[in-house]
Amino acid sequence: VVDVSDPTSRWPQATLDPLARLGLVEAAMPGSAATEAVIDAPFDRVWGYVADLERSVPEFDRLVRRIRIRSRRPADDNDDGGAETLDMQAWQVGVPAPMRFDVRLEPGLCLMRGWGRLYFVGMAARPEGDDRTRFRHVEGVPLPGARLLRPVFRRTTAGDMAGLIAALRAR
Amino acid sequence: VLVQDEEWEPLVRRARRGEPLAVDALIRRLAPDVGRICGAIALDAGDDAMQETFIAVLRALPGLREPAAVHGWVRRIAVREAVKVAQRARRTPPVDTDDPASPAPRPSPAVDVATALDVRAVLAALTPEHRAILVMRDLGGWSEHDVADALAIAPGTAKSRLSRARAEFVRRWST
Numbered sequence: 001v002v003d004v005s006d007p008t009s010r011w012p013q014a015t016l017d018p019l020a021r022l023g024l025v026e027a028a029m030p031g032s033a034a035t036e037a038v039i040d041a042p043f044d045r046v047w048g049y050v051a052d053l054e055r056s057v058p059e060f061d062r063l064v065r066r067i068r069i070r071s072r073r074p075a076d077d078n079d080d081g082g083a084e085t086l087d088m089q090a091w092q093v094g095v096p097a098p099m100r101f102d103v104r105l106e107p108g109l110c111l112m113r114g115w116g117r118l119y120f121v122g123m124a125a126r127p128e129g130d131d132r133t134r135f136r137h138v139e140g141v142p143l144p145g146a147r148l149l150r151p152v153f154r155r156t157t158a159g160d161m162a163g164l165i166a167a168l169r170a171r
Numbered sequence: 172v173l174v175q176d177e178e179w180e181p182l183v184r185r186a187r188r189g190e191p192l193a194v195d196a197l198i199r200r201l202a203p204d205v206g207r208i209c210g211a212i213a214l215d216a217g218d219d220a221m222q223e224t225f226i227a228v229l230r231a232l233p234g235l236r237e238p239a240a241v242h243g244w245v246r247r248i249a250v251r252e253a254v255k256v257a258q259r260a261r262r263t264p265p266v267d268t269d270d271p272a273s274p275a276p277r278p279s280p281a282v283d284v285a286t287a288l289d290v291r292a293v294l295a296a297l298t299p300e301h302r303a304i305l306v307m308r309d310l311g312g313w314s315e316h317d318v319a320d321a322l323a324i325a326p327g328t329a330k331s332r333l334s335r336a337r338a339e340f341v342r343r344w345s346t
Contacts, residue, residue, distance in 0.1 A: 117190060
């Protein structure tokens with residue numbers, strides 16, 4: 001007798017990769033823009049570098065002087081994604097006071113909410129074959145009318161992507 | 172069982188405002204269920220069906236009248252999208268990219284079952300419509316009424332379709 005009601009792993013399970021998840025977050029935020037690229041380095045190397053936000057962000061984002069992680073809460077059992085939650089400060093060039101960010105960091109995905117809830121930064125990566133990595137970088141403002149800011153975010157994300165590729169190449 | 176869960180409400184309200192972390196949290200919370208529905212109905216195209224489901228969900232979210240009923244609402248969308256994607260995938264059989272000269276040899280369902288006796292192979296031998304009804308009733312435990320509602324068919328049709336799908340499933344399994 002076949003037990004067709006057995007809800008175990010024997011039934012095929014579809015999943016969303018980090019780029020797909022970030023793409024959905026973007027879809028809900030009209031005031032956002034993204035840059036995507038395939039980077040000529042394996043996923044572990046790319047993500048290993050990016051996830052060290054205190055070091056990587058000031059290197060690849062020329063508008064950020066310094067990043068400080070104030071606290072770091074490890075993934076708990078209730079969290080399905082195995083994500084860390086970070087309380088982060090970012091000092092931007094020419095701005096004396098830091099901007100506070102709530103960060104959700106998991107393998108291949110980093111979601112950051114800053115400036116109250118008015119500014120969003122997202123990064124997602126997945127392996128593209130063995131030696132390359134598909135990387136997507138998004139910035140946005142989750143407010144009605146923020147559509148007008150899209151050209152700005154298109155420029156800043158493209159600049160960050162170029163910085164990231166250069167930083168990885170220099171290492 | 173479609174239970175109205177009050178805890179969904181604040182999350183849905185925040186996601187509706189386009190708060191990115193709330194949108195992601197909503198997706199993560201719904202993902203296991205949506206993934207199960209899309210995987211079982213759309214099989215190899217399950218990931219695509221899952222993405223299509225969430226695109227449809229996010230598009231329609233502002234119009235959702237009862238945020239607390241989001242779970243059942245999303246499951247209905249998942250079934251609909253997964254059937255749609257599976258039907259599309261059937262119409263365009265995959266081509267063997269390693270050898271563009273010859274079309275991919277598709278093993279017959281009977282061979283699939285004989286060589287790999289698992290649920291996936293058995294499901295692959297059924298139509299998307301039969302997979303959908305099995306997933307809803309036997310995996311998800313939906314009521315007959317909810318199944319009929321999700322598929323936009325009469326309850327009597329849902330009932331007879333389910334018995335045909337179950338019979339087909341068992342027959343394929345025992346082949």
